[in-house]
Amino acid sequence: MPAFDEAWFAARAQAGVQRLRAYDPGHDLVALRRKFGAGHLVELGSNENPYGPSPRAKAAVLAQLDQLHRYPDPLGADLKRALAAKHGVATAQILLGNGSHELLMQLAQVFAGPGDEVVFSRYGFAVFALATQAAGATMRIVEALPRSAAMPAGHDLDAIAAAIGPQTRLVYVANPNNPTGTWFGREALRAFLAKVPGETIVVMDEAYAEMADVQGRTSAAGGRMPGAADAPDFASAVELLAAYPNLVVTRTFSKAYGLAGLRVGYLLAAPGLVAVMERLRESFNVNGPALAACEAALGDEAHLASACARNAEQRAALSAALSERGLRVFPSQTNFVLVEFGADTARIEAALIARGVVLRPMGGYGLGDCLRITVGDADENRRLLAALDAVRA
Known part of the structure; x- marks a missing residue:
């Protein structure tokens, strides 16, 4: 009789999963x-x-407690409308996820597979590698910029663009990046996107974008924020969605919004891409209290x-x-x-x-x-x- 241990089951898993290590x-x-x-x-x-989180988000969760026996809105329509207003996009450009982790994984499931390549930088977010391997695609890991006294090893955007080949289906980039904290500015982002072939999907993970220092931000006490000139040219890729239909931006409510326990993320992309992603989305993947809390959090700027x-x-x-x-x-x-x-x-x-x-x-x-x-x-x-x-x- 077989042992039915991890090795026995792993041998029966899909090839990509056999090589995978859990997050x-x-x-x-x-x-x-x-x-x-x-x-x-x-x-x-x-x-x-x-x-x-915002006190409004906490109140929204409490208000949902008498509805726990009901399924949440499968479309997340109210939250999508709030996000659309915030980012200046259509609701058809938004996909909700159980954290941005789920969305990063699903992007590879939908758009990459055996024989395809996914490009990302060394020292990038660990989920990029997990998503690629789970989909059975080939990882093209690009060497990061050399570590210097002023900066850890950040993304080499020129090298990432050069690594894109005929089999490249996805490119994952994080700005700012986890775990290095590195970032790049508006002009570097525009120059990079201009080099990427239109048939290759670029996923810009912006989990920490709200925290990037930008000109004009003030401190909690009302004065100029320390370090506000550190990244004066930082800009989200959201503003470039209309110009680049192959661009995807992922965000999360787990970091700046303080809602890590509710696990909500979202992506912004062309309506056609979102429509295809919807085919794989799990039904009711964002729960009712989470939908209400995130909508309330967006209203408390x-x-x-x-x-x-x-x-x-x-x-x-x-x-x-x-x-x-x-x-x-x-x-x-x-x-x-x-x-x-x-x-x-x-x-x-x-x-x-x-x-x-x-x-x-x-x-x-x-x-x-x-x-x-x-x-x-x-x-x-x-x-x-x-x-x-x-x-x-």
Whole structure:
């Protein structure tokens, strides 16, 4: 009788799945919360928003509780209308997902397969590789720009464009990028898209776009936001959708909007692309409370602006404090920073875990000498720095 173990079932899986490794979410946070107790664990490994969602979003969830026995709107029509108004697109250009992770996976399922190629950069978001392998397509991983004193290894847009060949069906790009925090500006984006053949779909993952510093943004206290000139030319690819029908932009409510627990993402693209994607979308893939919360969150622009401004202030303060300790902190336009700890990285990370401080190890990305640190609130960052001083003493 067969063993019916993982190897037995894996041998019967599709070829792409046989080569696949499950997405690594990092540490077992549930177990760590039980170990250290509520309020004692400093969770800086998942790029969550420490300021939480809009009060309007919380109220919308509560208002949905007496409707839990009903299926949600399968079309998500109200949320789509709110998103259409925000981005200046038609509702037919919007697809909702159970987080942008689901949408990134589905794009490969729909548009790539055996014999096709998918191009993306080294040190890009881990889901790009997962999506490609699950679809049975071939990964074309482009070397990133060399790591320098000023910048970690970011996307080499020219090299990505040059890697596109006759079999390339999809190109994944993240701006800003996870886990490096790197970004590129408006002109670089336009120049890149102009080089991409019209038959190749470009997926621009903008999970952290709301947090990028732009000119004119003010701090939570009303003054000029620290670092506001760091990316004065940053611009979302949304403004280029009309010019490039092969362009897809993915966004999420998990980061800047503080709704990671509800798992909602969306993509913006040409209506024809969305119509084809709808054929694969799981029915009722976004639940009722989540639909209501996201619609309410979109209506509270003041809360979003405040959270982004506070994140920028704490990002600048945390980066300065880490740099003062002799650590190499790379510039970021997100709610995390990539920090180089060198040969002692694994020991430091383990010692911090023992003290209840969770950071994200980067070995799986090929950046084993670095840790990714979520920008917490002032108290979380203070506790991180105190623990770091203790383990490095």
